[in-house]
Amino acid sequence: MSKAGRFAVLLALAAASCSTPQPPRRLLACADPNNLPFSNRAGQGFENKLAEMIAADLHAELGYVWWAQRRGYVRNTLNEKKCDFWPGVASNVEMVATSRPYYRSTYVFVTREGDRLAGLTLDDPRLRKLRIGVQMVGNDAMNTPPAHALASRGIVGNIRGYMLYGDYEKPDPPAEIVRAVARGEVDVALVWGPLAGFFAKSSPTRLRLEPVTPWLDRAQWPMQYDISVGVQKNDAQLLKEVDGVLAARAGRIKALLASYGVPVVQP
Template identity: 45%
Template sequence: MVRTKAVRLRNSAIAFAILTGLATSAAASRDEFRVCADPNNLPFSNSAEAGFENKLASMVAEHFGQKVAYTWWTQRRGFIRNTLKVGQCDVVMGVPEGYALVETTKPYYRSTYVFVSRQDRKLDLSSLLDPRLHYLAIGVHLIGDDGNNPPPAQALGAEGIVDNVRGYSIYGDYRQANPPARLIEAVETGEIDVAAAWGPLGGYFAQRSAVPLNVNPIRDYEGFAPQQFQFAIAMGVRKGDHALRDRLNAFIDAHRSEIASLLRSFGVPLLEQPVTASGGHE
């Protein structure tokens, strides 16, 4: 009898603790704008909250009357699965519009891949059909050996431009700051003549380079379909979280000029884009 009563008390205490914990968690989520982010990936985000996605998260949180709370995770394969999908956080600040693993908001900017070169070289490259690409030392980011590499790497390969192309891992050595920046640093030092990089990354590090660099949007890419060189970027929430998606859409619509100013201050090359309604991409 005594033992049965003790078990009942113990179970009641456990249940109370669980309920209290859930209530505390729910209250915290109401007070917090919970963001999934990479702690070492400027210009997008880092643990010092110095990236433009960090700044944008702060803008959103202030508008919502909340504080930003981060779940830090290296943005590689498994990022969404280990953060957003398991409920550790509620929003990823930058994903391609229509990204299949999340539900996306309206895009808040559109950018393009660019060529980055030293100003003193006077290369002024912008076309994938420029014959100089057959002999210049070209740097590109590489993601892996499974064929899932960025559009410039695949387009150059399709043109038979291979022997003079050097790959730089976009993941790099994570013990160093901002591993993707090694590609732009190679242009600065003259290790390569030109880099083909995602615009926000190329623009940011070129803007802060000790050596003056040119950043030119890549054109003449139409013949390289299905490769895509321009992307609309949105925020991503868990599938089915229409309430948060809609609140973020409203924020984006009301603050487009401020968002554009923020992005320009980080050197992000911006393209015009139509304002479209979110389809709640599945």
Template identity: 50%
Template sequence: MRRRSDGRLMAGGRLAAALALALLLPAGPAAATPAGSGGESESGTLRVCADPNNMPFSNDRGEGFENRIAEFVARELGYRGVAYTWWAQRRGFIRNTLKAGACDVVIGVPAGMEMVATTRPYYRSTYVFVERRDRGLKLASLRDPRLGSLRIGVHLIGDDGANTPPADALGEEGIIDNVVGYMIYGDYSEPAPPSRLVEAVATGEVDVGAAWGPLAGYFAQRAGVPLDVVPIADTGGFAPLAFQFDIAMGVRHGDEALRGRLDALIAERGDALRAILAGYGVPLLPVSAAAGKRGGGDD
């Protein structure tokens, strides 16, 4: 984990909200943007850009909640099915998939993300603490004085060890030496690389984890011991860090036909989309009023 000359954690990866997507990392020059097609291939399938090993979001076995949402969208919009372009969601994901014209929609991106045209948000989630229930810690605030003596697991993004918002905030509180970093990508040859942090909480390797809610909620449901997932509160003093994000779908700039169809579906069937998310343990908050129809999310 990177530190400044005064020993505190360096800011980094703030925009990356550790959605664990790496979608917000620089993706290089934009490819030529084809005209909007409404998202339909010659075979009448919905062409989706996705990661083959990024649970709980997606995998090539169709087990993630974004797989389920893609199938739902395809059915509701009258497609024959879903056709995937698989690419690891790391640096260059958007450039090599959506912008290259290989596929037409990314199911989960931060609302207002500039490198794509985003729909209206269909859910909002938050960073959380995840802890063993038998410990009875009941942490909720990054300013809890007990954090100074607990081993805290956090996700790091990218090869440069960029920090997620909880890691930055802990550094601002002077909590450094007892923080343990786990790479969000992990070993990509193994299934579900981000799960390592939650596993560390379950085994007692760390006392508490601070992670993006959809990741923590899903893996906590599948841990060998009961784990509690609690939204991180009391974050107002850590500006410009954001801990809650509205999530939308992303299409190519100029593809207003597909974006319009997705917007209408989200408006009409948003409850069904959020029911899929709830089934995966995703902590859900009301979409922010400031997000409007196609706005961005922040804290």
């Protein structure tokens, strides 16, 4: 083959390689398959919707790695590089790199609107006589801030614990504590705001939600948390891209949270 012929072949091969379509970008979200209002396998949670928003803005196909949010969740998902991002992690978690917060929420007192229990605080004397529901993790050192705050005040005998993870064989297991207020099993429950707000909307009994105060109890137990998107610690590029989406879509994200009844508070 002549020199000119070989050159023509090389040009043809180069052109063919340039025209070969590149595989679409794919992003994998870490998510719990049974944890409304945050996520479920049917894609009905607001973290599902946020994941879809992020993938669409980054021109990527969205996939999921499903894993129940128990202890070891980060270790078994992001840290093992099974997925690329977690749409709902506390901003102060050190095991992952976290984006700018996209909302801040609070634990709330959940009571029945028909009861005269408005204006509760952690130091309200009424709490010593009421039946109180609190979310429990199971290990005392890992219990929720409201559980610690009540115990530090000696309020223990009138407490009923509801496991944070619930009965995973049933739909929406963490919602049991909100339903317990509606059924009259407890008079008040101290519940993480997004969970309470979502299930209060569909409760057959009208419920009242008020932020737990003080928001920082005894300089030790915060009742409010900033929530971010988490990525693998060394993925600075994806973190930057996610931050860009969160900034550009702030108004849409605010509307999304409101549609799920998420109580949003200012720092």
